[in-house]
Amino acid sequence: MENEKDLSIQGAISTNRKLFEALRNDVQGVLSGEKEKIQRRRLCLPLEYSDFxxxxxxxxxxxxxxxxxxxEFVMDKNNEQIIEQLYCYATNNSAFSGDLDKGIMLQGKYGCGKSVVLETYSMLHNHIVMNYSLRQPLLTFIQSIELQEQIVKQSVKTFTQRPLIIDEFGRESKTVQDFGNILRPISELLSIRTDMGILTHGTTNFTLDTLSSAEFYGGMIGDRLKMMFNFIPIPGESRRK
Known part of the structure; x- marks a missing residue:
């Protein structure tokens, strides 16, 4: 009787171990697939810094x-370090000072050149993708006011998947009236994109604390902004003349 019990326990252990190993292989396969999906969303530029x-x-x-x-576009003491960081980010280099899995939010005063820097980055990225027929999504550079208008006209789903650079983030109205309903298009978009892990970049004149305030997006969205972005300040006064 004891022998039969020992055999029964051994069989259960053996069965459980096989089940565990099968489940472990399943989850590792799924995880590997998700990592590949994330990697395909990012274009890692094969360039030396001097060429970049x-x-x-x-x-x-x-x-x-x-x-x-x-x-001419000028690199100087106010933007050169930012462009060096963009290079590290674009080449997936560990020398990047932030989190390579988050997007970039350039923060600075009006006219300091942050929009031109990120729009230039998007142009370079998109030119490489289009001219070399790479299977990478293009970066959509769009002002926050226009983005909000497009979401209302079309649907938030139109902008949930594509990589975005949201220019002048925070300048749009935080609520919109639509047939008597109060909508928060940008807040809804940010929530969806955070949950889906879609890469988002942007420029803003405001600090994270200001964007997280009740007058802007509130604490809940502010908490998501910390998950989404590396906030990188760009120094200097207006370059506009």
Whole structure:
């Protein structure tokens, strides 16, 4: 009788162990698939810093000309460190001072050049993707006011999947009236994108504390902003003349 009991216990242990190993293999396979999905969302630029710097200046000049500003893009003491950090981020380099799994939010005064820096980054990124037929999503650079208008006209789902650079983040109205209903389009979008782990970048004139205040997005969305962004201050006064 004792022998039969011992055999029964051994069989149960053996069965449980096989079940555990099967489940472990399942979850490792699923996790590996999710990691590959996240990796495919990011374009890791195969460039040396000197090459990236030269290209950034050229695309930055093109960006300024598109805006009617007939002048060269200048790297100086106020933006060079930011561009170096962008390079580390774009090449998935551990020298990046923040979290490589979060997006970038450039924060600074009006006219300090933060929008041009991130728009230039998006131009360089998108040019590589389009001209070399890479299977990577393009970066959509859009002002927060226009983004809010588009969400109301279309649907929040239109903007939940694509990588976004939200320019002048925080300047849009925080609520919108739609047929008597009060909507919070940007707050809803941020919540969905956080839950889905979709990469988001942006520029803002406001600090995280201000964005988290009741007059802006409130504490709950503010907490999500900490999960979404590396807040990187860009120094200097307005470059506009």
């Amino acid at each position: 710097r030269e290209l950034f200046i050229s695309f930055g000049t093109y960006c300024l000309y598109q805006k009617g500003q007939k002048k």
